[in-house]
Amino acid sequence: xxxxxxxxxxxxxxxxxxxxxxxxxxxxxxxxxxxxxxxxxxxxxxxxxxxxxxxxxxxxxxxxxxxxxxxxxxxxxxxxxxxxxxxxxxxxxxxxxxxxxxxxxxxxxxxxxxxxxxxxxxxxxxxxxxxxxxxxxxxxxxxxxxxxxxxxxxxxxxxxxxxxx
Numbered sequence: 001x002x003x004x005x006x007x008x009x010x011x012x013x014x015x016x017x018x019x020x021x022x023x024x025x026x027x028x029x030x031x032x033x034x035x036x037x038x039x040x041x042x043x044x045x046x047x048x049x050x051x052x053x054x055x056x057x058x059x060x061x062x063x064x065x066x067x068x069x070x071x072x073x074x075x076x077x078x079x080x081x082x083x084x085x086x087x088x089x090x091x092x093x094x095x096x097x098x099x100x101x102x103x104x105x106x107x108x109x110x111x112x113x114x115x116x117x118x119x120x121x122x123x124x125x126x127x128x129x130x131x132x133x134x135x136x137x138x139x140x141x142x143x144x145x146x147x148x149x150x151x152x153x154x155x156x157x158x159x160x161x162x163x164x165x
Contacts, residue, residue, distance in 0.1 A: 009040055016044045024154065085148050085160040092139060092162045094155040098129035102151040110151075112162075116144045124162055127155065138164055 012032065020028050025046070032040040085091055094100070102110040102125050111123050118124065118138040127134045146163040149155060 012040070013042055013044065016042060020044050020046055085146070085163060086158065088160070088163050090140075090142065090145065090163045090165040091160045092124060092136065092164055094127055094157060094159045094161055095136070096127055096129050096134065097156055098127040098134070098154070100149050100151065100153050100155050100161065101126040101128060101133075102147070112144050112147075114144055114147055118142060118144060118164060124164075136161065140164065 016028055016030060019025075027043070027045045029043045030041075032042070034040070086093060104111065104126070111125055112118055118141065120139065120141045121137045123135045124138050124144075125136050127136055142164045144162060145165050148160050148162060155161070
């Protein structure tokens with residue numbers, strides 16, 4: 001334990017807790033060296049509350065009449081991409097865990113909006129990871145059909161962000 005002021009150590013620990021919450025971290029460990037035989041070792045941990053989501057319930061599809069079988073089969077690929085945007089061939093997914101920003105800075109207009117024509121390599125949005133702003137480019141030229149995330153939303157690796165066709 002430190003030989004220094006207890007109030008300074010408490011303020012330091014409170015600052016670490018605020019840093020933990022502000023950056024959505026779950027654990028933070030720090031060793032603060034005051035001198036040769038004087039240090040403070042702190043480990044701040046936030047317990048994550050796990051909420052079990054109910055399992056999806058799937059209803060059995062009604063049997064189609066043989067004459068109408070061709071129409072539902074043609075609509076199946078569209079329905080699959082509507083249900084899972086990541087399966088869409090024009091899906092732009094997050095290459096990392098972070099926070100998405102649709103504009104270069106707060107209050108500025110978005111990089112792109114639905115209906116915009118984009119060129120390959122054009123910045124679509126930013127994913128902030130560890131205080132680094134990573135510009136996410138369009139993988140191909142096309143039109144922005146859907147924006148699947150909100151500004152300042154947290155994303156995981158592989159999260160579908162936009163559809164560009």
